[in-house]
Amino acid sequence: MAPIHKNPIQHLLHPNHSLTLFDSNTKYVCDGCKTLGIGKRFNCPECDFDLHEYCGTCPMNLSSFLHPYHSLKLVNRVPHGNRQLDRICNVCCDSIEGLFYRCKICEFDVHPLCTLLPQTLRHVLHEEHRLRLLSSSESRTCVICKGACNAFSWRYRCALCEFDIHMECMLVQCKKQKTWLGISKxxxxxxxxxxxxxxxxxxSYSNHNHNHNDMSHPHQCTDHGTTSRRIGNVIFVIVKIVTTALILGL
Ligand SMILES: [Zn+2]
Ligand SMILES: [Zn+2]
Ligand SMILES: [Zn+2]
Ligand SMILES: [Zn+2]
Ligand SMILES: [Zn+2]
Ligand SMILES: [Zn+2]
Known part of the structure; x- marks a missing residue:
């Protein structure tokens, strides 16, 4: 791993050693939020302790458009045996197993990485208007999966045109095609x-074990149980895609 020459940091989750920012193409699990990462990380070489760059430096208190009413507080969830008490990220709907932001008043919980999702973006499939990140409460069919992925996570939407794309469907590559008029689209x-x-x-998009029969809360996050479809593990990729120009060049 190549160290990046920046001052080492101290982190409350690893109080005995300082952490240095490294760059490498290997995969790691962030010891903060317990989701996957590839690339830059804060690392303690002595203990093999890794943090996403953001998890190493994110503020204790955060104001976010994701929850405009109250400020969110950074907390660390200590895992315990009772799965009934599992916490779910309100945005990506995956489980929370480590560091997360919380509004205690509203019981609104979110992964640190999920707070990096931009509020609006432009997508190649809808260049007319910016899409806005919204909860799934009044969802339309996602233009990419057309309902196939059946996600509960938030989506990017143009309300004007009723155009929706799931967070995870941002990972799907769109193809450039020539129309009969010769225009690329x-x-x-x-x-x-x-x-x-x-x-x-x-x-995996299709490996669901959602509780499909629970139609009383059709658009709310449910515990994914032991599913291998962990969107939490691709949040860092989604963030990377949506925060760079990549989305335009896919
Ligand atoms: Zn992390
Ligand atoms: Zn250490
Ligand atoms: Zn999340
Ligand atoms: Zn709140
Ligand atoms: Zn979709
Ligand atoms: Zn539109």
Whole structure:
């Protein structure tokens, strides 16, 4: 791993040693938020302790458009045996197992990485208007999966045109196609992929064990249990895609 020459940091989760920022192409699990990362990380070489760059430096208190009413406080969840008490990220709907932001009043919980999602963005499939990140409460069919991925997570939406894309469907590559007039245009893939591959990490779109029968809260996050479909593990990729120009060049 190549060290990045920046001052080492001290972190409350690893009080005995300082952490240095490294860059490497290997995969790691962040010892802060317990989700996957590839690339930059704060590391303690002595203890093999890793933190996402953001988890190493994110503020104790955060104001976010994701929860405009109250400021969010950084907390660390200590895991325990009772799965009934599992916490779910209100934005990506995956479980929370370490560091997270919380509004105690509203019981609103979110992964640190999920707070990096931009409020609005432009997508190649809808260049007319910016899309806005919104909760799934009044969802339309996602233009990419057309309902196939059945996600509960928040989505990017143009309310004006009723145009929706799931967070995880941001990972799906759109193809450039020429119309009969010879104009190039991006289109969603005709066959929705079952998996998304990033380095050696594979994310599955179809492997659900949602409680499909629970129609009383059809648009609310449910515990994903033992599913291998962990969107939490691809949040860092989604953030990378949506915060760089990549989304325009796919
Ligand atoms: Zn992290
Ligand atoms: Zn250490
Ligand atoms: Zn999340
Ligand atoms: Zn609140
Ligand atoms: Zn979708
Ligand atoms: Zn629009």
């Amino acid at each position: 991006y289109v969603p893939p005709s066959i929705f992929p079952n998996t998304f591959q990033y380095f050696e990490y594979e994310f």
